[in-house]
Amino acid sequence: MATMADSNRQLQLTADGELKHFLSLEGLDRALLTRILDTADSFIEVGERSIKKVPLLRGRTLVNLFFESSTRTRSTFELAAKRLSADVLNLDISTSATSKGETLSDTLLNLEAMASDMFVIRHAQSGAAHFIARHVTPGVAIINAGDGRHAHPTQAMLDALTIRQHKGSFSGLKVGIVGDVQHSRVARSQIQALNTLGVAEVRLIAPDTLLPTAPESMGVSVHARMEEGLKDLDVIIMLRLQRERMEGALLPSEREFYRLYGLTREKLALAHPRALVMHPGPINRGVEIESAVADGPQSVILNQVTNGIAVRMAVMSMAMSGQLAERQGQLGRASR
Amino acid sequence: MSRVLRIENIRPVQHGEPSQALTSVLVADGQIALIGDQARHGEADQVIDGGGQWLLPGLIDLNCHLGEPGPDRRGTIATETLAAARGGFTRVCAVPETSPVNDSSAVTHLIRDLAAQSGRVHVLPVGAMTRGLGGEHLSDMVGLSSAGCVALGNGGRPLRDARVLRRCMAYAHTFGIRLFVQPENAVLAADGCAHDGALAARMGLPGIPAVAETTAVSELLLLAEETGVRLHLGPLSCARSVALVRAAKAQGLAVTADVTMHHLVYTDQVITGFDGRYHVRPPLREESDRQALLRGVEDGVIDAICSQHRPQDHAAKQAPFAATEAGLSTLETTLSLGLQLVAQGQLSRTALLRGLCQGPAEVLSEPVPELAAGRVADLFLLDAQAQWAVSEETLLSTGKQAPALGERLPGVVSMTMVGGQIVYRAAD
Numbered sequence: 169m170a171t172m173a174d175s176n177r178q179l180q181l182t183a184d185g186e187l188k189h190f191l192s193l194e195g196l197d198r199a200l201l202t203r204i205l206d207t208a209d210s211f212i213e214v215g216e217r218s219i220k221k222v223p224l225l226r227g228r229t230l231v232n233l234f235f236e237s238s239t240r241t242r243s244t245f246e247l248a249a250k251r252l253s254a255d256v257l258n259l260d261i262s263t264s265a266t267s268k269g270e271t272l273s274d275t276l277l278n279l280e281a282m283a284s285d286m287f288v289i290r291h292a293q294s295g296a297a298h299f300i301a302r303h304v305t306p307g308v309a310i311i312n313a314g315d316g317r318h319a320h321p322t323q324a325m326l327d328a329l330t331i332r333q334h335k336g337s338f339s340g341l342k343v344g345i346v347g348d349v350q351h352s353r354v355a356r357s358q359i360q361a362l363n364t365l366g367v368a369e370v371r372l373i374a375p376d377t378l379l380p381t382a383p384e385s386m387g388v389s390v391h392a393r394m395e396e397g398l399k400d401l402d403v404i405i406m407l408r409l410q411r412e413r414m415e416g417a418l419l420p421s422e423r424e425f426y427r428l429y430g431l432t433r434e435k436l437a438l439a440h441p442r443a444l445v446m447h448p449g450p451i452n453r454g455v456e457i458e459s460a461v462a463d464g465p466q467s468v469i470l471n472q473v474t475n476g477i478a479v480r481m482a483v484m485s486m487a488m489s490g491q492l493a494e495r496q497g498q499l500g501r502a503s504r
Numbered sequence: 505m506s507r508v509l510r511i512e513n514i515r516p517v518q519h520g521e522p523s524q525a526l527t528s529v530l531v532a533d534g535q536i537a538l539i540g541d542q543a544r545h546g547e548a549d550q551v552i553d554g555g556g557q558w559l560l561p562g563l564i565d566l567n568c569h570l571g572e573p574g575p576d577r578r579g580t581i582a583t584e585t586l587a588a589a590r591g592g593f594t595r596v597c598a599v600p601e602t603s604p605v606n607d608s609s610a611v612t613h614l615i616r617d618l619a620a621q622s623g624r625v626h627v628l629p630v631g632a633m634t635r636g637l638g639g640e641h642l643s644d645m646v647g648l649s650s651a652g653c654v655a656l657g658n659g660g661r662p663l664r665d666a667r668v669l670r671r672c673m674a675y676a677h678t679f680g681i682r683l684f685v686q687p688e689n690a691v692l693a694a695d696g697c698a699h700d701g702a703l704a705a706r707m708g709l710p711g712i713p714a715v716a717e718t719t720a721v722s723e724l725l726l727l728a729e730e731t732g733v734r735l736h737l738g739p740l741s742c743a744r745s746v747a748l749v750r751a752a753k754a755q756g757l758a759v760t761a762d763v764t765m766h767h768l769v770y771t772d773q774v775i776t777g778f779d780g781r782y783h784v785r786p787p788l789r790e791e792s793d794r795q796a797l798l799r800g801v802e803d804g805v806i807d808a809i810c811s812q813h814r815p816q817d818h819a820a821k822q823a824p825f826a827a828t829e830a831g832l833s834t835l836e837t838t839l840s841l842g843l844q845l846v847a848q849g850q851l852s853r854t855a856l857l858r859g860l861c862q863g864p865a866e867v868l869s870e871p872v873p874e875l876a877a878g879r880v881a882d883l884f885l886l887d888a889q890a891q892w893a894v895s896e897e898t899l900l901s902t903g904k905q906a907p908a909l910g911e912r913l914p915g916v917v918s919m920t921m922v923g924g925q926i927v928y929r930a931a932d
Contacts, residue, residue, distance in 0.1 A: 171776065172703070172706070172707070172776045172777065175776055175777035176777075179777070194706075271819060271822055271823060272822070272823055272824065272827075273822050273823075291824065293823075293824035293825070293826050293827050294707055294708040294709050294778070294824065294825065294826065295707065295709070295778030295824045295825045295826070296824040298777065298778045298824075299778060299780075299823065299824045299825075303822075315708070315824070316708050316709075316824075316826070317708030317709075317710075318707055318708030318709075319708065353708055356706070356708055380705035380706075381700050381701055381702060381704070381705040381711060381713075382701060382702035382705055383705070385702035385705075385706070386702075386705070386706060
């Protein structure tokens with residue numbers, strides 16, 4: 169039987185091992201992830217120019233297909249696509265077609281009729297991007313901008329880029345992820361990215377109610393007590409805590425959560441003195457992180473946002489060139 | 505004068521073993537008139553050459569959705585009972601979650617009428633134990649039984665209210681009505697769609713923990729003990745559920761249980777890659793669970809193997825995993841997947857055939873089917889050596905969302921007979 173890694177490789181890589189969709193990090197190797205980071209690095213310079221454009225996706229149409237609302241992720245995808253000179257269409261589907269009973273695949277067929285080259289998809293169901301990648305017309309790239317609790321691979325890669333910028337490399341790093349891992353697609357992708365890129369240790373810091381089943385099987389260690397978990401950490405990634413977690417009886421109160429797992433200056437002092445503080449945003453000040461820490465010298469939260477544009481440019485241009493190579497391959501075979 | 509049919513060159517299967525010697529069977533008046541050497545020379549109007557194939561008593565399915573009444577896209581009694589006959593089944597229990605729900609004698613009569621008109625095999629309706637399967641009000645249990653329901657059940661719907669459940673059981677006990685209950689604690693199962701294990705956690709799929717089933721099994725067993733109702737539990741999916749039923753049986757509780765063939769064959773690993781086809785309820789669990797279920801069938805703690813046939817059209821599975829509808833089309837693959845387990849040494853042939861025939865007959869308090877003179881001629885011919893390719897084209901069911909698509913499975917049913925009438929013959 170195919171493993172998850174096998175089936176993911178098959179779905180998102182061309183025969184030559186080039187990216188053609190970007191759905192999850194499962195099955196992607198260190199060389200490919202490093203190439204994404206290197207490509208992103210080269211795009212950072214574009215953002216610093218007065219004319220922030222390269223023509224890599226000129227004449228290509230990209231559709232931002234958001235079945236779940238999002239401001240930050242959607243705008244960075246849009247900016248990234250525009251800097252690559254693509255034509256961009258933003259569709260907020262959360263309120264339209266699917267509520268009229270149209271199936272996801274019908275929605276997609278309709279959009280394909282508009283001759284798009286790439287879809288960036290966010291959806292509340294785990295596996296939605298995989299489903300679409302399996303059913304889309306060959307030659308069209310799918311980028312996962314977050315599916316349910318499953319994956320948010322561009323977020324994980326922008327976090328990795330931020331870590332590499334500040335720490336130089338991944339080897340020997342100890343990284344902690346704090347908070348609601350169970351409901352977090354960001355955490356799942358981060359764990360895969362960090363382990364593939366070769367950090368020394370990934371620690372989850374959370375109570376059992378916020379941990380996924382069998383967390384050790386993901387290649388992490390688990391700490392219930394934050395004071396222990398923070399010891400010697402080089403990177404601290406705080407996750408956003410959704411208010412509804414209190415209602416679902418997963419946590420007693422925001423106050424107790426903050427007392428146990430909120431990142432305060434006192435707790436931060438337990439980590440490595442040069443530890444990075446990261447957060448995928450949007451931040452709940454005073455719920456998972458103290459304002460002074462979020463805005464403090466160790467915080468790289470705004471770097472993360474800037475890097476998001478470069479990483480998304482990298483992934484989009486790589487997936488498009490993978491798809492073009494496949495299209496040409498098919499044309500070549502057809503003409504022979 | 506009724507017609508007499510002879511099937512020659514067959515190996516009757518008794519107690520799981522096909523006979524070494526080739527013999528014949530004579531069918532007349534819907535019954536087996538003679539079997540064995542005496543049948544070889546009797547006069548017959550029609551002769552079928554069995555070609556050395558096995559002859560078995562018809563299989564019985566305790567859990568099968570026939571799509572009718574309901575939307576046509578899910579199949580009809582005509583199409584799905586043909587699929588049943590092709591799978592070797594001659595009696596199938598039709599679950600109550602039809603549309604409308606089988607919670608009144610009118611719906612039961614409708615099902616029986618449709619089955620009489622267009623059914624290839626016997627259809628045994630199972631009624632709803634609560635009105636609309638809503639879990640709040642008792643259905644007209646006695647009326648449903650009088651109309652022909654062989655049991656009443658929860659139709660796989662969650663059991664939210666233990667007080668209603670206890671009253672269902674007490675009322676059913678009063679009138680000797682059998683209950684078929686799929687155990688699942690609705691609150692613990694919540695919005696889950698896959699086994700709550702390492703794989704679902706990694707895939708970010710909301711999980712259904714094993715305790716959602718085992719706490720329900722415990723509760724049901726305690727209530728059955730108190731009320732004295734005849735309780736049948738299934739399908740079971742976890743190792744701990746088998747242990748609980750084993751302990752209850754050891755203490756003398758009159759409880760029976762079943763498992764689906766897909767839970768005996770597959771684990772949650774098949775949903776890797778978000779394959780919505782294997783979205784079933786209860787979910788496919790881990791290898792240790794599968795092994796415990798196989799042991800349960802082997803030693804008889806699990807009485808029956810069911811198909812849990814749920815024909816789904818393409819659209820039902822055209823969505824991200826959690827949004828797909830649960831269910832597989834299984835009537836045609838159940839026996840073949842079982843024979844594959846036998847060939848792989850995972851299950852004995854005796855236990856397989858007991859689970860598909862004797863076991864379910866006992867659950868229904870019916871006489872154990874046998875190939876013997878004087879018994880109703882509900883039987884089928886099986887080419888156990890032959891293989892067939894499972895594909896959307898070869899399946900007769902309207903539901904093409906079947907397990908083992910694209911694979912070749914052992915065991916081809918070449919002819920099925922119900923009440924002495926041939927209801928299915930494989931195209932040569």
